[in-house]
Amino acid sequence: MQARRKLYLAAACAGLFVLVVVVATAAVVWATGADASGGGWSTEGRIFVLVMFTLAASGGAYLVIAASYARYVNAPLRMAEDLAAMTAHSGLRLAEPATPELRALGQAANQLLAARDALEHDVAERVREARASLEEERSRLAALMADLSQSVVVCNLDGRVLLYNQRAKQELSAGSDGSHGELLGLGRSIYTVFDRALLEHALERLQSASRDESGAERKKLLGSAQFVTATRAGRLMRAHMSPVLGRDGQPGAQVAGLSITGFVLVLDDVTSTNERHARRDALIQSLIEGGRGPLGSLRAASEMLSDFSDMQPQQRDRFLGVIRDEARALSDQFEKAAAAFSNDLRERWLLEEILGAELVEVAARRIAERGNGGQRKLAVKPENIDEGLWLRVDSFGLLQALSYLALRLQDEYEVREVRLSLKRSGHLAQLDLYWMGTFLNNESAMVWLQDPMNIGGENSPLSVVDVIERCNGEIWFQRERVSHRAFFRTMLPAAEAPSDRPQTIVSAAEGERPEFYDFDIFRWSAGSHELDDRPLAELSYTVFDTETTGLEPSAGDEIIQIGATRIVNRRLLRHEYFDQLVDPKRPLSQQSVKVHGITRELLSGQPVITTVLPTFHAFCADTVLVGHNAAFDMRFLQMKERQTGLRFDHPVLDTLLLSAVLQPNQNTHRLEAIAERLGVSVFGRHTALGDAMVTGEVFLKMLPLLADMGITTLRQAREASERTYHARLRY
Structure with missing residues (x-):
C-alpha cells in the first residue's frame, strides 16, 4: 500500500507539474505578445510555443510516471510471480529488490520460505524413512523382473502398460525391418504392439469366466487365457493372460468381491520351437513318402522268394539284389533324417548363454574348493582366457564334467596343479583342461569320459561325453610328448555376445533404476x-x-x-x-x-x-x-x-x-x-x-x-x- 501511495503521489505531482508549466508558459507568452499593430508574436506563434512547452512537460511527466511504475508496480508484480513459483518448489529465494520497501518485504518472504523449507525437509525425512521398506520391496521386484527369461507385461483394463521387464522391452520393441523402436513404455497402449481384437477377446474370456461362477469357486475357476500371436518383427509369442484383481471399485467383472482391474501377460518366444516342429513334421512326411517305394519293393521281393522256393538261382539273386539295394536306400534315408534332426533333438535340452571367462572362473573356484578338502592340495590356474568369448552350454553339467576330470587326476595320479584355457578356434570355442608331467594312457582316458560321473560321493547317471554332446560339443584326450603336457580338449559352439544385456537394478536412492513400473496407472480410464x-x-x-x-x-x-x-x-x-x-x-x-x-x-x-x-x-x-x-x-x-x-x-x-x-x-x-x-x-x-x-x-x-x-x-x-x-x- 505504501508503494502504491507513492506511485499515486508521484503521478499527482507530475500532473501538477505539467499544469503549472502549461499555465506559466501561457502567461509568459501572452504577456510578452505584441499589440494589435504587430511587431510581436503572432497568435500562431504563441500557440506553437505553448504546445511545445506542453509536450516537453508531458514527456518529463511520462518519464517520471514510467520510472515510478517500474519501481513501485512492475517490480512488486515480478516479485509476486517469483514468490508464487518459489512457494511451489523448495530451495528457491527472492533476489534482493532495489527499493527499501520491497527489500524489507523480500527479506520477510525469504525468512518464511526458509521456515517452510525446514518444515518440508523434516516431513520429507519422515516420509523417506516410512517408504524405506516399500522402496526395498520395489527394488526386489525390479530385480526379479529384470532377471526373468520370459517377457512380462502388466496392463490395466484400458490396455495401458504399468509394468514390464527388460526382456519384454527387447522382444516387443523390434520393428518389422529389424530396427528398434520404443513401442513399449509406461502408460502406453499395449495395442500398439499386439492386435487389439485378440487381446480384447482373451480379456472377455476372463471376464465371462468370472460371471459364470460364484463365490470362492468363481475365483478358483477364473484361471487364465492362452493364445499365440506375432510381434511386429515376425516372432511368434505364446501368451498367458491372467487377471489382476483389486478392491478399488473400478468397473469390471466381480470375483468374490474383487474386481478385475487389469491383466498380466507372460510371453514366451516360440519361434524356434515352431520352426523345429515344422522341420520335424516335414521330415516325418518325407520319411513316409520316401519309404513307401522301397518298402513296397522289399515286400514284393520277399514274397516272391517266399512263395517260389524252387526259383532259379539267377532269378533268386536278382530278387536278393533288389532287397539289398532297397534296404540300403532305406537305411541311407533314415541316416540322413537322423543327422538332419540330431541338432533339433539336442536343442530340447535347456542351454544358457554365458560369458566364457565367467564359466572358467567358477570352474576354477569349484575345483579348488573340492580338491583342497584332503591332505593333498589341488591348484587351478586359468590361462589364455578370451575375455569376450560367449558360450551356449549347460553350464551346470559342464562344471560337473570339469570337476570330475580334475578330481580323478588328483586322486588317481596325484596331479597337484591343473590349468584351464579358453580361446576361439574358428566358429568354435576351445576349452582345455591340461596338466604337466604325469601322463594318462588313452584307454583310461576313454573310460573316464564314458563312465557315469562320481563327484565327492555323489553319483550322476550322465557321463562326460553325455554332457558335452548335450552342449553340442566334442571332447577328446591328447598328449604332447615334446612339451610334457596332457590335456582334455573340449570344442564347444561359440555364441554371439548379447547386444543388450539386462540393466543392473540399483536402489531408488541412487536414482538410476529404470522406470519399468507404475502401479498408479491402474486407476486410469481413458474411456471415461x-x-x-x-x-x-x-x-x-x-x-x-x-x-x-x-x-x-x-x-x-x-x-x-x-x-x-x-x-x-x-x-x-x-x-x-x-x-x-x-x-x-x-x-x-x-x-x-x-x-x-x-x-x-x-x-x-x-x-x-x-x-x-x-x-x-x-x-x-x-x-x-x-x-x-x-x-x-x-x-x-x-x-x-x-x-x-x-x-x-x-x-x-x-x-x-x-x-x-x-x-x-x-x-x-x-x-x-x-x-x-x-x-x-x-x-x-x-x-x-x-x-x-x-x-x-x-x-x-x-x-x-x-x-x-x-x-x-x-x-x-x-x-x-x-x-x-x-x-x-x-x-
Missing part, C-alpha cells in the same frame, strides 16, 4: 474422459526438441536431430527416450554448427528423415506433445506430412506460452531463464535430447503453478496459451 477434458496430471506426454540446419523451414532448412523423452503420471521417464541423428541431404550453415556442434561428418551414414519420422511417430503415439517454442519444431514436422504420409495431429503444449501465462511480467521466456526461475538445472543445452529433458523438468514444475491458477485440464491450458502475445508467432 475426452482428451481435452482430462486433467493435466493424468495425461501422458512426449517432450521433444529438434536441431536443424537453420531457422527457416519454409526456405529449405531440414531437421538433423530429434530428441524426446516421456512423462507419465507426473514422472519424467529418462530411460524411455528417442535420440536420432538425421542426414538432411543438404549443407549445414556455419552458424547452426556453432550452436549445436553437429558436423557433416557426424551426419554421414545416418538415416534420412523419411526413415526416422515413422519411428518417432510411433514413439509419440497416444500422447500430448510438449516443446519449448513448439511452433518452430511442429512446422518442420508438418512440412514432411505429404512426403511421409504421417500426420502429427497430437495436442501440443508449449512451455514458452505456459511461462507467459504463469509469469506475464517477466522480461524473457527463454528456456534457460525459465529453468533458473523454477530451480531446474540446465544440462546438455543445444542437443535435442538435452533440451527435451530440461523442457520436461520445466513442464513438471509448471503443473502445480497452473493448478494454482485454476488451469487443470488440457483444454484450459491450450486456451490460456492461445491468449498470450507469443502465440501469434508463425514460422
Whole structure:
C-alpha cells in the first residue's frame, strides 16, 4: 500500500507539474505578445510555443510516471510471480529488490520460505524413512523382473502398460525391418504392439469366466487365457493372460468381491520351437513318402522268394539284389533324417548363454574348493582366457564334467596343479583342461569320459561325453610328448555376445533404476474422459526438441536431430527416450554448427528423415506433445506430412506460452531463464535430447503453478496459451 501511495503521489505531482508549466508558459507568452499593430508574436506563434512547452512537460511527466511504475508496480508484480513459483518448489529465494520497501518485504518472504523449507525437509525425512521398506520391496521386484527369461507385461483394463521387464522391452520393441523402436513404455497402449481384437477377446474370456461362477469357486475357476500371436518383427509369442484383481471399485467383472482391474501377460518366444516342429513334421512326411517305394519293393521281393522256393538261382539273386539295394536306400534315408534332426533333438535340452571367462572362473573356484578338502592340495590356474568369448552350454553339467576330470587326476595320479584355457578356434570355442608331467594312457582316458560321473560321493547317471554332446560339443584326450603336457580338449559352439544385456537394478536412492513400473496407472480410464477434458496430471506426454540446419523451414532448412523423452503420471521417464541423428541431404550453415556442434561428418551414414519420422511417430503415439517454442519444431514436422504420409495431429503444449501465462511480467521466456526461475538445472543445452529433458523438468514444475491458477485440464491450458502475445508467432 505504501508503494502504491507513492506511485499515486508521484503521478499527482507530475500532473501538477505539467499544469503549472502549461499555465506559466501561457502567461509568459501572452504577456510578452505584441499589440494589435504587430511587431510581436503572432497568435500562431504563441500557440506553437505553448504546445511545445506542453509536450516537453508531458514527456518529463511520462518519464517520471514510467520510472515510478517500474519501481513501485512492475517490480512488486515480478516479485509476486517469483514468490508464487518459489512457494511451489523448495530451495528457491527472492533476489534482493532495489527499493527499501520491497527489500524489507523480500527479506520477510525469504525468512518464511526458509521456515517452510525446514518444515518440508523434516516431513520429507519422515516420509523417506516410512517408504524405506516399500522402496526395498520395489527394488526386489525390479530385480526379479529384470532377471526373468520370459517377457512380462502388466496392463490395466484400458490396455495401458504399468509394468514390464527388460526382456519384454527387447522382444516387443523390434520393428518389422529389424530396427528398434520404443513401442513399449509406461502408460502406453499395449495395442500398439499386439492386435487389439485378440487381446480384447482373451480379456472377455476372463471376464465371462468370472460371471459364470460364484463365490470362492468363481475365483478358483477364473484361471487364465492362452493364445499365440506375432510381434511386429515376425516372432511368434505364446501368451498367458491372467487377471489382476483389486478392491478399488473400478468397473469390471466381480470375483468374490474383487474386481478385475487389469491383466498380466507372460510371453514366451516360440519361434524356434515352431520352426523345429515344422522341420520335424516335414521330415516325418518325407520319411513316409520316401519309404513307401522301397518298402513296397522289399515286400514284393520277399514274397516272391517266399512263395517260389524252387526259383532259379539267377532269378533268386536278382530278387536278393533288389532287397539289398532297397534296404540300403532305406537305411541311407533314415541316416540322413537322423543327422538332419540330431541338432533339433539336442536343442530340447535347456542351454544358457554365458560369458566364457565367467564359466572358467567358477570352474576354477569349484575345483579348488573340492580338491583342497584332503591332505593333498589341488591348484587351478586359468590361462589364455578370451575375455569376450560367449558360450551356449549347460553350464551346470559342464562344471560337473570339469570337476570330475580334475578330481580323478588328483586322486588317481596325484596331479597337484591343473590349468584351464579358453580361446576361439574358428566358429568354435576351445576349452582345455591340461596338466604337466604325469601322463594318462588313452584307454583310461576313454573310460573316464564314458563312465557315469562320481563327484565327492555323489553319483550322476550322465557321463562326460553325455554332457558335452548335450552342449553340442566334442571332447577328446591328447598328449604332447615334446612339451610334457596332457590335456582334455573340449570344442564347444561359440555364441554371439548379447547386444543388450539386462540393466543392473540399483536402489531408488541412487536414482538410476529404470522406470519399468507404475502401479498408479491402474486407476486410469481413458474411456471415461475426452482428451481435452482430462486433467493435466493424468495425461501422458512426449517432450521433444529438434536441431536443424537453420531457422527457416519454409526456405529449405531440414531437421538433423530429434530428441524426446516421456512423462507419465507426473514422472519424467529418462530411460524411455528417442535420440536420432538425421542426414538432411543438404549443407549445414556455419552458424547452426556453432550452436549445436553437429558436423557433416557426424551426419554421414545416418538415416534420412523419411526413415526416422515413422519411428518417432510411433514413439509419440497416444500422447500430448510438449516443446519449448513448439511452433518452430511442429512446422518442420508438418512440412514432411505429404512426403511421409504421417500426420502429427497430437495436442501440443508449449512451455514458452505456459511461462507467459504463469509469469506475464517477466522480461524473457527463454528456456534457460525459465529453468533458473523454477530451480531446474540446465544440462546438455543445444542437443535435442538435452533440451527435451530440461523442457520436461520445466513442464513438471509448471503443473502445480497452473493448478494454482485454476488451469487443470488440457483444454484450459491450450486456451490460456492461445491468449498470450507469443502465440501469434508463425514460422
